[in-house]
Structure formats: C-alpha cells, structure tokens
Amino acid sequence: MLELGISKLALIGVVALVVIGPERLPRVARTVGTLLGKAQRYVNDVKAEVNRSMELDELRKMKDSFQEAARDAEQSVRDSAREVQQHLEGGASDDGGYNMPLETPVSYPQYQRPRKNWRLKRGATPQWYKARNGVRTRAQSGAARVARFRPQKFN
Known part of the structure; x- marks a missing residue:
C-alpha cells in the first residue's frame, strides 16, 4: 500500500490547490x-x-469426507452382518464347533389400552374432594419433592 505521511498529504493538497483552484477544490475533494x-x-x-x-468449498469437502466415512462404516457393518449370517447358516464353524439351532424369539403380548380412561375420571373429580383427600393438583419440581420428603434433623 501507499504510505502517505503528513508531509506528502500537505504537498498533494498544495498542488491540488494550485492546479484546480480554490473555488472548485471542495467539490473535487467531495x-x-x-x-x-x-x-x-x-x-x-x-x-x-x-x-x-x-x-x-471447504464445507463441500467436509461434507464429502463425512459421506465417505458414513459409507465406509455402513459397508463394514454390512460385511460383518453378512459374515455372521453366513456363520450361522453355514453349519460347522471353522474352529471345530458345531452349529447350534437358533432359539425362537420370545414373543411379548401386544399392548392393550386400559379400558377406563383414568385421565378423564381423575379430571372429573371435584376440587373439594381432591383437597380433602390430599390428591395433588399441581406439579411439583424434583427439588421441591426431595425437600418435602427429606427427614427432619433433630437438634
């Protein structure tokens, strides 16, 4: 860059004043x-x-490297799954073991919704009944719940 000192700026200003003239100098400067x-x-x-x-460009390169790493990971998982599947289906293993039959998966009963809608029943309970029987009507934070049930210190 040009290094303009005070002396160089003063010289340029004097030359501009002489060449352009004092009338047009402010307009030219603007x-x-x-x-x-x-x-x-x-x-x-x-x-x-x-x-x-x-x-x-850097983000594109980073995206491409992440996609390549994801593809490599996916391929390695597929290869290992294929090896396990071949090992299970292939009969005797290479290390002298034998092929054990797979156990049938445990079947869990299917979820059934409760017959009564307990939210509706609880919401229909009058406030005076809840207050008398100690039913909680407001949510309580974890810290407040811990403080409520913390044993009292004996002095």
Whole structure:
C-alpha cells in the first residue's frame, strides 16, 4: 500500500490547490472522497465473496469426507452382518464347533389400552374432594419433592 505521511498529504493538497483552484477544490475533494468510498466498498464486497466461496468449498469437502466415512462404516457393518449370517447358516464353524439351532424369539403380548380412561375420571373429580383427600393438583419440581420428603434433623 501507499504510505502517505503528513508531509506528502500537505504537498498533494498544495498542488491540488494550485492546479484546480480554490473555488472548485471542495467539490473535487467531495467527488474524490465518494469515489474512494465506492471503490473501498467494492473491494470489501469482492473480498467477502471470495471468502464465502472458499468457505463453501471447504464445507463441500467436509461434507464429502463425512459421506465417505458414513459409507465406509455402513459397508463394514454390512460385511460383518453378512459374515455372521453366513456363520450361522453355514453349519460347522471353522474352529471345530458345531452349529447350534437358533432359539425362537420370545414373543411379548401386544399392548392393550386400559379400558377406563383414568385421565378423564381423575379430571372429573371435584376440587373439594381432591383437597380433602390430599390428591395433588399441581406439579411439583424434583427439588421441591426431595425437600418435602427429606427427614427432619433433630437438634
């Protein structure tokens, strides 16, 4: 960059005053200032665009490397699953063992919704009944619940 000191700026100002004249110097100075400002904004926009394109390229490379790693992991899982399946279906194993039949999976009963809607029944209970019988009507935080049931200290 150009290094402009005080002496160089003063010399440029004196030459501009002599060449342009004192009447037109303020208007020319404003015009030069606006043009320099526009040029500086343009340079900053170009720099920002270049930085964005470089970041975008880096992100694409990172995305490609992640996708490749995911594909490798998926392939290794598939290969190991295929080996296990072949081992289970293949009969005698290489280490002299024998092929054990697979156990049938345990079947769990299917979930059935309770017949009564306990939320509706509980919501229909009057407030005076809940208050008399000690039914909780408001949610309580974990810390408040612990503090409520903490044993009292004896003095």
